[in-house]
Amino acid sequence: MRIVLLVILLCGVARADPLPLDLPTPFPDDPRCGHFAFDRRMPLIPAARPQVRDPTIHGDMVAVVDALAATLAADLELSGAFTVVSGEPSGPELWDSDLAFDYLGWYEAGASLVIGGEVRPDKGGLVRVRLWCRLTEEADTLRIGGAEAVLRPERVATFAHRYVNALVQCITGVPGAFGTRIVYARRTGPGQPKEIWMTEFGSNEQVQISHDGVIAMLPAWGPGGSIAWTGYRSGDPDLYITRCDGCKNMVSRDGPYVFSARPGLDSGVAFSPDGTFAAITLVTLGNSDVWLLDGHTGEEVARLTDSPAIDASATWSPDGQQIAFVSDRLGFPQVFVMKSDGRDQHPLPLPGSYNTSPDWSPDGTEIAYQARGMGSPFSIWSFDLTTGSARRLTSGPWEDEEPSWSPDGRAIVFTSTRQGGRKLLYVMSRSGSGVRVLFRDGGDYYTPAWERTFVR
Incomplete structure (x- = not known):
């Protein structure tokens, strides 16, 4: 079975209570994790070049977004499970809608793993990040637990490392090497x-x-x-x-x-x-x-x-x-x-x-x-x-x-x-x-x- 995953970083609403700064560690939380019959001798799963975006009017998050996109792309290349390709669907991007997401377009563009993202500013100079995955062939969501964080901008890359580790573990059954x-x-x-x-x-x-x-x-x-x-x-x-x-x-x-x-x-x-x-x-x-x-x-x-x-x-x-x-x-x-x-x-x-x-x-x-x-x-x-x-x-x-x-x-x-x-x-x-x-x-x-x- 070909696997298409979508990783998107989206913000939630602001919270009035103090936010913890401890960096969470995402983990596989889907019953299908560990059952994808992945073998290291199989062809690498093709992943799209990360599509992380900055939704602010004046581009306030562009530096964080660029660093996050580069980190995700490099991590996927080094994961031993994925390879990054440049294909994209020709239609408009509809990242925020589960129903309207172009599963078929990304599949036909040659990307089995689609990386997307959105980062928003939060109070006190922090950024709010939320991640999830979608299986394109099945038009379904793959659950990864602990995938929401409010953190300092310089720690976004570390959070991305941990999320890729969880994705790798879900697909291959063995955690990734980031953090070792x-x-x-x-x-x-x-x-x-x-x-x-x-x-x-x-x-x-x-x-x-x-x-x-x-x-x-x-x-x-x-x-x-x-x-x-x-x-x-x-x-x-x-x-x-x-x-x-x-x-x-x-x-x-x-x-x-x-x-x-x-x-x-x-x-x-x-x-x-x-x-x-x-x-x-x-x-x-x-x-x-x-x-x-x-x-x-x-x-x-x-x-x-x-x-x-x-x-x-x-x-x-x-x-x-x-x-x-x-x-x-x-x-x-x-x-x-x-x-x-x-x-x-x-x-x-x-x-x-x-x-x-x-x-x-x-x-x-x-x-x-x-x-x-x-x-x-x-x-x-x-x-x-x-x-x-x-x-x-x-x-x-x-x-x-x-x-x-x-x-x-x-x-x-x-x-x-x-x-x-x-x-x-x-x-x-x-x-x-x-x-x-x-x-x-x-x-x-x-x-x-x-x-x-x-x-x-």
Whole structure:
């Protein structure tokens, strides 16, 4: 069944009582939600370019309306369920009438998802927003709860993110990624050390996590929302973590904890999906291998690789049964896969001779990685474990590196030098479309990691 949705932002009457400023979170509230038989391998649902309008006489809301329309369009492109098309019906717009709405016209214009909107001013500099959806083929309304808000104009985009999340959950059965967290290393300016920072996807705010004053790099998510990284605050590269019930050493009263401080290089931690184990890269006597540690105490459990080659960059399968890693034992960097106990180590049949930075998709079907050829820059690729085929997601005369999947598996965050040579954070859909930069603030960004759900 083709699905046509209409999202319209309309105002209600003014209220005399004080209005709450807490931002509500829309949610699927229709019995059909989760029963649309959506599959990620199906064609994307076409959505019209947002038709948000300003009903004021003097165009008082035009800036808010433009920002809202742009946010909705970008969110749909990144949702992994929709794609934006430009078709429109030829007749007049009748947004305010359920009976007169041109369902057939939008359907014939090629848009299965029609985005419309209206924003009105409210008292105290606030705006009043109300959202709903219509299924065009069925000429029916799709209920999304919590879809009315009075808020500051700068929070309209965040409300739109949450509404798109609810729409995505209704159609696909899995919530969207907006509001989930991304952690990364960031250098705020020339001569400044890298520190660990975090943001919520869809937000313009960034929160500093580490305050080492020296290099902090390679962040990763741990159980309970904890964040781990490799830091040089002791003078040696050790592993630190913001929360660790079983760790013995705490750097200071407010953390972080020392997760691993073995002789040599401790880096590149990746926690198993249930948080029981942690795979790390440990360099001893000049040899780099993947080791398994207790995820709660940091104590050694097993050495998983033991070759004279460089073995590093572990990433877990979502079922915790396998680990992908990088090894140059073939004479060049290549992505390998092994069982979680170290058995059955074998390379993936990837094209090219320089493949690194693997990240396993949350649904377990793909591994994203970065690759380059002789004299060419890095680009992002994905290997389909079901079909055994690799596909290129990005290309250009710049460096695209360090991919990390969103928790819903519909988007990928990565770094790129495509704007003036500096490394910035970008997000794209699973197919490689809808590429969007996250921040333009003079900083340089490295090794992003999108949060995952840890299952106990």
